[in-house]
Amino acid sequence: MSTLLDDAAIDELRSSVASFRGEVGAAVDGLVDGMLGLQDGQIAPLAKRVQALERQGAQLLEATGSIERIARQLELDRACRALADMSRFAPKSRTVVFVGRWHFGDNLKYAWLAALEHAEAAGFECWYLPPDARQEALVRSLGANCLPSDANAWMPEHFQVAQRTAVLVMADHFFQDVYHPNPYAPALFAGARWIQLWHGISIKEVALRFPMALRDMSAFRAQAFASCGKYASFVGSSLAAEGEWRRWFGFERYSAAGYPRNDVLHREPTERDLLNVDLDALAFARDARARGGRAVLYVPTFRDGNPGTWLYDVGLDSIAQTLAARGDRLLVNLHPLDQREQSALMRRYPQIRFVREHSDLYPLLRETDLMVTDYSSLMFDFLPVGKPMLFYRPDHASYVGDARPLYDAKVATLPGTLCADLGSLVAALRADARSIDAPYAPVRQELQQRLFDRCDGRAAERVVALIEHELLLAQPTLG
Numbered sequence: 001m002s003t004l005l006d007d008a009a010i011d012e013l014r015s016s017v018a019s020f021r022g023e024v025g026a027a028v029d030g031l032v033d034g035m036l037g038l039q040d041g042q043i044a045p046l047a048k049r050v051q052a053l054e055r056q057g058a059q060l061l062e063a064t065g066s067i068e069r070i071a072r073q074l075e076l077d078r079a080c081r082a083l084a085d086m087s088r089f090a091p092k093s094r095t096v097v098f099v100g101r102w103h104f105g106d107n108l109k110y111a112w113l114a115a116l117e118h119a120e121a122a123g124f125e126c127w128y129l130p131p132d133a134r135q136e137a138l139v140r141s142l143g144a145n146c147l148p149s150d151a152n153a154w155m156p157e158h159f160q161v162a163q164r165t166a167v168l169v170m171a172d173h174f175f176q177d178v179y180h181p182n183p184y185a186p187a188l189f190a191g192a193r194w195i196q197l198w199h200g201i202s203i204k205e206v207a208l209r210f211p212m213a214l215r216d217m218s219a220f221r222a223q224a225f226a227s228c229g230k231y232a233s234f235v236g237s238s239l240a241a242e243g244e245w246r247r248w249f250g251f252e253r254y255s256a257a258g259y260p261r262n263d264v265l266h267r268e269p270t271e272r273d274l275l276n277v278d279l280d281a282l283a284f285a286r287d288a289r290a291r292g293g294r295a296v297l298y299v300p301t302f303r304d305g306n307p308g309t310w311l312y313d314v315g316l317d318s319i320a321q322t323l324a325a326r327g328d329r330l331l332v333n334l335h336p337l338d339q340r341e342q343s344a345l346m347r348r349y350p351q352i353r354f355v356r357e358h359s360d361l362y363p364l365l366r367e368t369d370l371m372v373t374d375y376s377s378l379m380f381d382f383l384p385v386g387k388p389m390l391f392y393r394p395d396h397a398s399y400v401g402d403a404r405p406l407y408d409a410k411v412a413t414l415p416g417t418l419c420a421d422l423g424s425l426v427a428a429l430r431a432d433a434r435s436i437d438a439p440y441a442p443v444r445q446e447l448q449q450r451l452f453d454r455c456d457g458r459a460a461e462r463v464v465a466l467i468e469h470e471l472l473l474a475q476p477t478l479g
Contacts, residue, residue, distance in 0.1 A: 080187035087191035092166035094124040099170040104276040105360030107197040108171040110260035114460035151182040162188035166474040171197040173227040193232035193470045200377030207248035238453040258459030265384045266457030269363040278356040285367040288329035294369035298332045301376040308341025315422040322429045383448040388437040389416030392425045415444040
C-alpha cells in the first residue's frame with residue numbers, strides 16, 4: 001500500500017484545498033470590482049488580465065482536484081491498513097472464498113465448481129467474489145453464494161463473510177484497485193490463508209523475476225511485486241517445478257495438485273464445464289473436423305506497449321487464406337490484454353472467426369487439431385491433447401529485447417516447428433502435418449511427463465483436498 005500520512009497531514013492538505021479555492025474567489029471578486037470602475041480605454045488591458053487570471057484559476061482548480069484525490073487515496077489506504085489488521089485477529093469459520101479473475105474460466109472456474117459440489121459434504125461454506133456484474137449474475141444464476149462485485153452494494157452480512165473467511169483461493173495477483181473493483185477486498189481477507197492457483201505455466205520471466213529499472217518503479221509495480229506472496233499454499237502441475245515457482249513467488253507450502261482447467265481435456269464437457277464457453281466457436285471447430293478439415297487455433301500472447309494493434313502486422317489474412325485453401329478453419333483467441341482491439345480486428349478481418357472475449361477456452365482445446373502460438377502458456381496446456389503445434393514468432397528480437405525475457409531453462413527444444421516469419425508459417429501450414437511434426441512428438445511427450453505429474457482429470461479434486469487441509473491448519477482461529 002501507499003505511504004500513509006497522519007491526521008494532521010491530511011488536515012493540512014484539506015487546508016491547502018480551501019486556500020486555493022479562496023485565492024480563486026478573491027481573484028474573481030477583484031475582477032468584478034474593477035469592472036465597475038472602468039472607462040472605455042481600460043477594457044483591452046483588463047481583458048488580457050482576465051485571460052491570465054482564468055489560466056491561473058484553471059491551474060489552481062487542477063491542483064485542488066489532485067490534492068483531493070490524494071487525500072481520498074490516503075484515507076482509503078488508512079482504512080485498508082486497519083481492515084487488514086482486523087482481518088488478522090477476527091475469528092474465522094470454515095468459510096472459503098474464490099476470487100474471480102477478469103474472465104470466468106481457467107483454474108479458478110474449475111476449482112470453484114468442484115468446491116461447490118463438495119462443500120456441503122465437506123462441511124464448509126463456499127463463496128465467490130466476482131470482479132464484475134456479469135460474473136456476479138452468472139454465479140447467482142447457479143444459486144451459489146456470491147459477494148457483490150460493487151463495494152457499494154456490500155451489506156453487513158457480506159462484511160461478516162469476509163471477516164470469518166479462513167481460506168481464500170485465487171489465480172492471479174490480488175491487490176488494491178487493480179485486479180478487483182472493490183478496493184477494500186484484499187485488506188478484508190488479509191487474515192485468511194491464501195491459496196494461489198496461478199494461471200499458467202510460463203515460458204517468460206514473471207512475478208519476482210519481472211525485470212524492472214528503479215526509475216520505472218511506481219506504486220502499481222510495487223504492489224504487484226508485494227502481491228507475489230507470501231501464500232499459504234501454491235499449486236503447480238508437477239513436483240519438479242517447485243524450485244521454478246519459488247524463483248517467482250513466495251509461499252509456505254507447494255502442492256503438485258495439477259491444474260483444474262486441464263481436467264476438462266480428459267472428459268466430454270458437462271453442462272457446467274460449458275459455462276462461459278463460446279459455443280459458436282466450439283461448433284465451428286467441430287464442423288471443420290466433421291467436414292474432413294482441421295480446426296486450427298491461433299493463440300498469441302500479448303505485447304507490452306502496443307496491446308492488440310501489433311496483430312495487424314502478422315498476416316492474419318494470409319494465414320486464413322492458406323488454411324481455407326486446404327479446407328481448414330481458423331479460430332483466433334486473443335490474450336485478455338489484447339481483447340480491447342478485438343472489435344476492430346473483427347471488422348478488418350470478417351473472414352476470420354475470433355473466439356468471444358473473456359470466454360473459457362479449455363473445452364475448445366479438445367476440438368483443436370493444430371495450435372499456432374508464440375510464447376503463450378497454452379503451449380503447455382495443449383500437451384495432454386497430443387496434437388501438433390507451430391510457433392510463430394515474427395517479432396522475436398523486439399519481444400525479448402523490449403518486452404519479456406524468456407526463462408530459457410524451461411524448454412531446451414520447442415515442441416513444434418519454429419516459424420520466424422509469415423512465409424515460413426504459410427509453408428508449414430501447407431506442408432504434410434505428419435511429416436513436419438514427426439520430430440516433435442517425443443519432445444512433447446518428454447515435456448508432458450516433466451510438467452504434469454498426474455494428468456488424470458482429477459486435479460480439481462486434489463485442490464479441494466488442499467482447501468480442506470488449509471481449513472484444518474486454520475483450526476486454531478476458527479470461531
